[in-house]
Amino acid sequence: MSHDSIQNLLLKALPRSALEVLMPRISEIDLPVKFPVVEAGVPTRDLVFIESGLASMVADTSDDESVEVGHIGFEGVCGGHIFLSVDATQNRTFMQVAGNGLSIPVAVVRDLLATDRDVQDFFLRYIHTTHLQLAHSALANARYNMHERLARWLLMCHDRLRGDDLPLTHEFLSIMLGVRRSGVTNELHILEGVHAIKATRGNIRVLDRGKLIDMAGGCYGLPEQEYQRVLGIALPR
Numbered sequence: 001m002s003h004d005s006i007q008n009l010l011l012k013a014l015p016r017s018a019l020e021v022l023m024p025r026i027s028e029i030d031l032p033v034k035f036p037v038v039e040a041g042v043p044t045r046d047l048v049f050i051e052s053g054l055a056s057m058v059a060d061t062s063d064d065e066s067v068e069v070g071h072i073g074f075e076g077v078c079g080g081h082i083f084l085s086v087d088a089t090q091n092r093t094f095m096q097v098a099g100n101g102l103s104i105p106v107a108v109v110r111d112l113l114a115t116d117r118d119v120q121d122f123f124l125r126y127i128h129t130t131h132l133q134l135a136h137s138a139l140a141n142a143r144y145n146m147h148e149r150l151a152r153w154l155l156m157c158h159d160r161l162r163g164d165d166l167p168l169t170h171e172f173l174s175i176m177l178g179v180r181r182s183g184v185t186n187e188l189h190i191l192e193g194v195h196a197i198k199a200t201r202g203n204i205r206v207l208d209r210g211k212l213i214d215m216a217g218g219c220y221g222l223p224e225q226e227y228q229r230v231l232g233i234a235l236p237r
Helices: 010-011 015-023 080-084 105-117 116-145 146-160 171-175 181-193 209-219 222-231
Strands: 027-031 036-038 046-060 066-072 092-105 198-199 204-205
Touching: 010 116, 015 092, 015 105, 027 046, 036 046, 046 105, 046 171, 066 116, 066 146, 066 171, 080 105, 080 116, 092 105, 105 116, 116 146, 116 209, 116 222, 146 171, 146 181, 146 209, 171 181, 181 198, 181 204
Parallel strands: none
Antiparallel strands: 027 092, 036 092, 046 066, 046 092, 198 204
């Protein structure tokens, strides 16, 4: 693996001197569907920078209720709580779309953060963007209707997966939206009706991204703009 072969946007944006510190300890890792990247309540040993695929951060309750609270693709890293000096989180993160990533021991990253303030600040700005994304998820859930929220979630997935095919199951979409699977089917029909998407078993193809943006309205866009503003990284879309 070389510097130029790295696909993760965060790693690619690091100064070359910082990458040279990390490179000897980077391991390539396969990330199959449902692979537990971060386990709830378990100290995180490795940070996983996703190269391809899509991870879902989920909050669970003692009543077995679950809702997605974050997307992570090639723009981010799984285990971001480490940058806040927290060794474990009560949220779990697992792969919803298979891919691959780059794993780095937490101890190696912490040593780099302790000696390089610019890198530390960079990752703290990234955490700021994830918190803003979560805030807008709460806003969307409280103030926007179901098909608007679905359009937003599909756009967020589209941002993090290369190509227009999103291999998402109804089960995943129900967790994202916090609704029953039958409700997901109804909302997908609305988006299909305006020819924004084409839904088949286990896949959603984006036909018209502009229509999804129009349908999502104000609940999509600001966190994505903030990601580019504070990190200096443009999302490919």
